[in-house]
Amino acid sequence: MAALGGCGWMSVNGPATTDILSGQHDPVSLNYAIVKVTPKVIAVQSKNLPRLVGFAQNQRPRAITFGVGDIVGVTIFEAASGGLFIPAEGGVRPGNFVTIPNQPVDLDGNISVPYAGAIRASGRTQVEVQNAIVAALKSRAIEPQVVVSLVEQKTSMITILGEGRSARIPATASPERMLDVIARAGITATGITGTALGSAASGSWVILERNGRRAIAPFGALVYEPVNNIYAHPNDTIYLYFEPQTYLAFGAVGTQQQIPFGSWRLSLAEAISKAGGLVDTQADPAAVFLYRGEARDVAQAMGIDCRPYEGPVIPVIYTINLRDPAGYFLATSFEIRNKDVLYVSNAFSVESTKFMTYLNTISTTMQGPITTVTSAYGLRNIIQGTGAVPSVVTTGATTFVTTPVAATP
Secondary structure: OHHHHOOOOOOOOOOOHHHHHOOOOOOOOOOOEEEEOOHHHHHHHHHOOOOOHHHHHHOOOOOOOEOOOOEEEEEEEOOOOOOOOOOOOOOOOOOOEEEEEEEEOOOOOEEEEOOOEEEEOEOOOHHHHHHHHHHHHOOOOOOOEEEEEEEEOOOOEEEEEEOOEEEEEEOOOOOOEHHHHHHHHOOOOOOOOHHHHHHOOOOEEEEEEEOOEEEEEEHHHHHHOHHHOOEOOOOOEEEEEEOOOEEEEEEOEOOOOEEEOOOOOOEHHHHHHHOOOEOOOOEEEEEEEEEEEEEHHHHHHOOOOOOOOOOOEEEEEEEEOOOOOOHHHHHHHOEOOOOOEEEEEEOHHHHHHHHHHHHHHHHHHHHHHHHHHHHHHHHHHHHHOOOOOOEEEEEOOEEEEEOOOOOOO
């Protein structure tokens, strides 16, 4: 029965436990790795969840620097009248200073200051530009002091894109975190401004792009895990979008369908519960599997030999034994990912019962024609007046038809 139960001609709702655990033997099919869920595996997974914490090493953003196109204002002070900018006969003045008309940083990255010439501004902070102007004027003006201000910011901007709405806001001198700039821009994943920002919808995602690097995280991770609410840097690009998280449930569970998370994160135990739990009369609790494509570096961290696999994504089947009472602790710590596939295999007793039912169906099908022929034969004898009605005797798998012999007068 064990051999016949594993044959391909038996109707099943998915691969048997032995088929999965034995590995891929079909040379033309896709290879996969089998990983048992352990505390070590959960630790590796927790370090590689879709989060923004990977950018935390950048710490606080750099100071705001001038760039090409920024509008800059310059005010020069002298200690006394009669200097370079303040004549002795200047009359009534508000103070010993002169304000230079606002000017943009030119394509060469410079601004022009009278008697100081071209001063490099691009890539420099406000203090650095002030010091450069003072150094150029100190031999001409009387103890010059300079105040440089950013009148209109054209660079050091933060771009925030939402579905249906976008904004480009200037970075501030005081460091802001991700939620700060998102709130200041008034953009959410669905393009709705205002109160919808605080809902942290389960299907809202945040993508951060910075210096050629990119990271993605659920919006809820920024709200409920403060470590992900990292500092925003000048020239960051933040994209907010909505994509409901779902997983597929197959096999011996209560519901076989696509199931939405309903929250911004979901554990394996919660996923099994949302699928209706394991079917008591069908499921093998020791055969719970999760299908997922893992990045190559994550697979290597879990101890998988990635040499037989091609490409950056390694097909992995996670297995967990829920017959073990400790398995439920592991299941509550193992986090489901978007588009995962949950599969629970049938117990061996179910396959054996199906096989026995199949044999009984064959036996019943074979006895049907025999019974029909016997009935027709008996009817013929009655019509002919012999009165000899055959009897059907079944012994084991053998059926005998006996015809009574008519009595001799």
